[in-house]
Amino acid sequence: MSTWFAGRHAVVIGAGIGGLSAAAALAGHFSKVVVVERDKLPPGAAARPGVPQGKHPHGLLAGGMAALSKLFPGLASSLTQAGALVSDAGADALIEVPGLQPFPRRHLDVHTFLMSRPLIEAVLRNRLAEHENVMLRDSTRVMEIVARPSGDVAGVRVESPEGEQEVLAADLVVDASGRGVPTLDFLKAAGRPVPQESVVGVDLTYGTATYSFPPDATPDFKVALTLAKAPERSRCGFMMMREGGFWYVLFAGRGEDRPPVDEEAFLAFAQGLDTPTIYDTLRKGRRHGEILRFGFQESRWRHFERLESLPAGLLPIGDAICRLNPVYGQGMAVAALEALQLRDLLDAQGSDSGSLATLAPRFLGGAVPLIETAWKMAELADLVYPETRGEKPADFQKTLEMQVVLNRLAIQDADVQKLMVEVRHLLKPATALHDPEIQRKAEALREHAPS
Ligand SMILES: Cc1cc2nc3c(=O)[nH]c(=O)nc-3n(C[C@H](O)[C@H](O)[C@H](O)COP(=O)(O)OP(=O)(O)OC[C@H]3O[C@@H](n4cnc5c(N)ncnc54)[C@H](O)[C@@H]3O)c2cc1C
Known part of the structure; x- marks a missing residue:
């Protein structure tokens, strides 16, 4: 069931991948959605100062593309028309792991789209413009999230490049600012606790x-x-x-x-x-x-889900919750999957004000397994290095050994290779690799050809 918060306004802070995806998720549920971006947004695919990482390669995992395609139907053709290239994650990729022969270049039917980060953003901005109730307000910086006398969110105070300030009233403020500074400042100003963090x-x-x-x-x-x-x-x-x-x-x-x-x-x-x-x-x-x-x-994961309560109307998303080591190329996919989850929650819930007040806790709780899958994969690879700062999980050695065996198995077995790629691309949960048949094959390989 779709809901419609008639007369309600939402503000999204930041027009990065998290903000654009969140705006698409909110478009069908709020009368007006305003995306506030501090940068002057270019008309096409061009780098901009607010996302300095945008000049570096941004691989979009297939799970992220699947989520974005649900938020922006027909996205695959919008991207290819804009110049993105399609690649098979097996046949078109040369993956070299030391001590192993390269992974066979098999067709795995897991497709990825290759393009620059500015191109993805430009296409998402164009697609978002199809929603008449969504407005992109660029060259505007959010100075602070503003509170009602009750302590809940009233909106945001913004500033133009000329220094003019105004308050944009909102029933929901989604913080997709990357660093999450507006949310943290708001909690601190209200004397509320800030979230615990996991750091690697x-x-x-x-x-x-x-x-x-x-x-x-x-x-x-x-x-x-x-x-x-x-x-x-x-x-x-x-x-x-x-x-x-x-x-x-x-x-x-x-x-x-x-x-x-x-x-x-x-x-x-x-x-x-x-x-x-x-x-x-x-x-x-x-x-x-x-x-x-x-x-x-x-990498930094802020555990908002552990806070006893959050002011109603406040919802962080994307990097504002969790910044992942970029070498594993997961950040955009996690942000898009979170936004899809937000849309699904809005689709499923009623439209009374009580349901809006409980939206953020339900969203944040639901985001934990999404983030955890990506976090655990990154953490496993990072904590192999003794210089890495962070706590090793109790099953670290066992998981690492299993990973090595699965890599060797994937070279021999196309089904295992496909499943591993699907898990890495956040299309399937990591538990898919606990399948008894795969565990049996891994055990057999370990016994017959110990590393
Ligand atoms: C070097 C590097 C490489 C990466 N490579 C990959 C990759 O290969 N694949 C991948 O999936 N992810 C990658 N990432 C991660 C990815 O960039 C992010 O995880 C993803 O874009 C989601 O971020 P976001 O939208 O939450 O925040 P961001 O992309 O940081 O966007 C935040 C937006 O908010 C705006 N903003 C901030 N504060 C304010 C304010 N006060 N007022 C108004 N606007 C504001 C900013 O200008 C910006 O536009 C990489 C990251 C880095 C650092």
């Missing part, structure tokens, strides 16, 4: 360049990933085709192993990967523009 410190540095290749040297893959032999080494490399005939080339290292920003040193860094694939490919290509760096210190 990774001290990661990204270095990204853009390349093109002549027709006779175009790589035979659309995505390549060279992983490091952990825990001795952390340096990994990633290549991804994108719109306009360009390729992203990304290196990431932990601690002192930072990708350099001049071309010669960047290529030398590529030679230090565990396989020569990316270096050999780059030698035939041409670099465009600067090499850009990005530092990412820690």
